[in-house]
Amino acid sequence: TQLLEQSPQFLSIQEGENLTVYCNSSSVFSSLQWYRQEPGEGPVLLVTVVTGGEVKKLKRLTFQFGDARKDSSLHITAAQPGDTGLYLCAGALVNRDDKIIFGKGTRLHILP
Amino acid sequence: DSGVTQTPKHLITATGQRVTLRCSPRSGDLSVYWYQQSLDQGLQFLIQYYNGEERAKGNILERFSAQQFPDLHSELNLSSLELGDSALYFCASRRGVSNTGELFFGEGSRLTVL
Numbered sequence: 655t656q657l658l659e660q661s662p663q664f665l666s667i668q669e670g671e672n673l674t675v676y677c678n679s680s681s682v683f684s685s686l687q688w689y690r691q692e693p694g695e696g697p698v699l700l701v702t703v704v705t706g707g708e709v710k711k712l713k714r715l716t717f718q719f720g721d722a723r724k725d726s727s728l729h730i731t732a733a734q735p736g737d738t739g740l741y742l743c744a745g746a747l748v749n750r751d752d753k754i755i756f757g758k759g760t761r762l763h764i765l766p
Numbered sequence: 767d768s769g770v771t772q773t774p775k776h777l778i779t780a781t782g783q784r785v786t787l788r789c790s791p792r793s794g795d796l797s798v799y800w801y802q803q804s805l806d807q808g809l810q811f812l813i814q815y816y817n818g819e820e821r822a823k824g825n826i827l828e829r830f831s832a833q834q835f836p837d838l839h840s841e842l843n844l845s846s847l848e849l850g851d852s853a854l855y856f857c858a859s860r861r862g863v864s865n866t867g868e869l870f871f872g873e874g875s876r877l878t879v880l
Binding site: 687695753758 | 768770797799801807808809810811814816821822824856858863866868869871872873874
């Protein structure tokens with residue numbers, strides 16, 4: 655059973671379009687992180703959200719942590735080919751901060 | 767460059783064999799995590815060490831073991847290898863155990879079991 659479910663698994667859209675990917679769980683997390691991974695490399699942190707309802711922006715990327723701290727979303731505005739990659743959410747369960755678990759990821763492909 | 771070094775980058779071996787993967791964390795990082803990444807399972811948490819002690823365990827098989835040494839480098843030992851163990855193995859490090867700490871990943875060790 656996957657504790658963090660990410661959807662969609664794959665997404666291919668045209669440059670300039672907007673998109674949202676989701677990270678959902680039935681468990682409560684003390685924090686959630688989003689990482690991006692490119693082929694042949696390890697994941698790299700994009701953002702950490704800690705407070706329920708928190709919204710963080712990173713240029714064209716907007717991250718939101720659900721009010722109940724069970725889910726998160728990543729919204730990309732005006733997607734560009736450089737946004738192509740595997741987007742992973744990762745979380746630390748409440749009272750289990752040591753264990754950082756990952757979702758399976760959303761593989762995003764932006765067509766020029 | 768994340769500052770985390772993993773060796774070897776690629777490893778090809780046969781079923782039944784044993785291999786050791788090595789990880790040097792970023793300077794100053796006390797926490798080391800090991801993950802296994804395969805196409806169908808994503809990044810699976812294996813085990814975590816903090817300052818030489820095991821802190822958390824995931825779905826790590828009994829055939830696998832790990833340790834963190836006094837100089838903070840870590841090794842993941844995989845024995846009695848099976849075809850299904852073929853995967854990318856990542857090591858990540860971070861300063862402590864704060865729930866907001868960033869994980870810095872190495873480039874991974876790609877294991878192929880034939």
